[in-house]
Amino acid sequence: MFDTIKSRGLVLLGCGKMGSAMLEGWLKQGLPAASVWVKDPFPSDWLKAQGVHLNEALPESPALVLVAVKPQMMEEALPVLKTYGNGDTIFLSVAAGTTIAHYENVLGAQTPVIRSIPNTPAAIGRGITGLIGNSHIDEAGLQLAENLLSAIGQTVRLDNEGQMDAVTAMSGSGPAYVFHLIEAMAAAGEAQGLSPELSMALAKATVGGAGQLAEDSAETPTQLRINVTSPNGTTQAALEVLMDDTRGFPVLMRDAVDAATKRSKELGA
Numbered sequence: 162m163f164d165t166i167k168s169r170g171l172v173l174l175g176c177g178k179m180g181s182a183m184l185e186g187w188l189k190q191g192l193p194a195a196s197v198w199v200k201d202p203f204p205s206d207w208l209k210a211q212g213v214h215l216n217e218a219l220p221e222s223p224a225l226v227l228v229a230v231k232p233q234m235m236e237e238a239l240p241v242l243k244t245y246g247n248g249d250t251i252f253l254s255v256a257a258g259t260t261i262a263h264y265e266n267v268l269g270a271q272t273p274v275i276r277s278i279p280n281t282p283a284a285i286g287r288g289i290t291g292l293i294g295n296s297h298i299d300e301a302g303l304q305l306a307e308n309l310l311s312a313i314g315q316t317v318r319l320d321n322e323g324q325m326d327a328v329t330a331m332s333g334s335g336p337a338y339v340f341h342l343i344e345a346m347a348a349a350g351e352a353q354g355l356s357p358e359l360s361m362a363l364a365k366a367t368v369g370g371a372g373q374l375a376e377d378s379a380e381t382p383t384q385l386r387i388n389v390t391s392p393n394g395t396t397q398a399a400l401e402v403l404m405d406d407t408r409g410f411p412v413l414m415r416d417a418v419d420a421a422t423k424r425s426k427e428l429g430a
């Protein structure tokens with residue numbers, strides 16, 4: 162799967178939480194550390210222990226550059242790789258907000274660019290990445306990126322770049338919403354008198370198990386919810402709160418995803 166990468170190399174510009182989650186997935190899938198060059202002024206101890214080329218001279222013509230710096234650091238970081246622009250090195254961006262046009266402006270208008278948004282479950286091969294390429298990416302380039310990304314989870318091609326802000330707000334940021342759900346459930350259990358340890362164990366296993374069931378089951382999440390809900394039972398009592406029209410989950414989630422979508426647009430402006 163990694164043949165082109167092995168012969169030409171892979172460069173990571175920035176290797177913090179997201180870059181490390183992806184690199185961890187690739188190394189686990191058999192990508193040799195010797196094929197990876199990382200540029201990051203503040204490498205973590207984990208990164209230093211991986212055996213990749215760290216802040217060394219970069220290869221002449223890598224197959225792919227993964228851009229995983231914060232959008233706010235882009236201006237300083239990206240121009241360093243300008244020599245790879247307008248060539249056949251593919252730039253694969255995971256930065257929220259940063260547009261394809263921005264990469265073309267900085268690196269050159271002929272540069273093959275793929276804009277994508279992964280998420281941190283990539284570290285355990287359970288991520289999902291939305292992606293879209295510019296007009297200089299051919300099918301082989303898209304497939305190379307998809308092959309790489311499929312080592313860390315599912316991939317989905319978008320129809321247009323305009324969808325990226327909402328995708329970022331859903332699957333990119335979404336793991337944080339689920340982690341917060343776990344925190345909130347655990348706190349609610351404690352409020353009912355359970356110990357913090359028991360409450361957290363119940364919350365984690367419930368969210369993890371329900372998520373896996375929703376992905377694996379032939380039934381819809383709506384049907385799975387109905388399956389749990391006995392008439393006039395405990396679940397119904399809870400859902401009357403959670404599904405309330407004015408203060409329930411749907412309105413809260415819509416506002417949260419709307420706020421994240423707006424922020425993604427601002428980052429790209």
Ligand SMILES: NC(=O)C1=CN([C@@H]2O[C@H](COP(=O)(O)OP(=O)(O)OC[C@H]3O[C@@H](n4cnc5c(N)ncnc54)[C@H](O)[C@@H]3O)[C@@H](O)[C@H]2O)C=CC1
Binds near residue numbers: 232255258280
């Ligand atoms: N964390 C997440 O769940 C997701 C993050 N992203 C995107 O991934 C990108 C990185 O985010 P995180 O990994 O969370 O941030 P982070 O802060 O953990 O990582 C950024 C890394 O860039 C490095 N860096 C700073 N200046 C640099 C420079 N001039 N050259 C090279 N490296 C430099 C930092 O030392 C750091 O290790 C962002 O653009 C974000 O929008 C996308 C999807 C999900």
Ligand SMILES: O=C(O)[C@@H]1CCC=N1
Binds near residue numbers: 257329333334
């Ligand atoms: O919070 C952020 O801006 C990044 C993008 C998606 C997840 N983390």
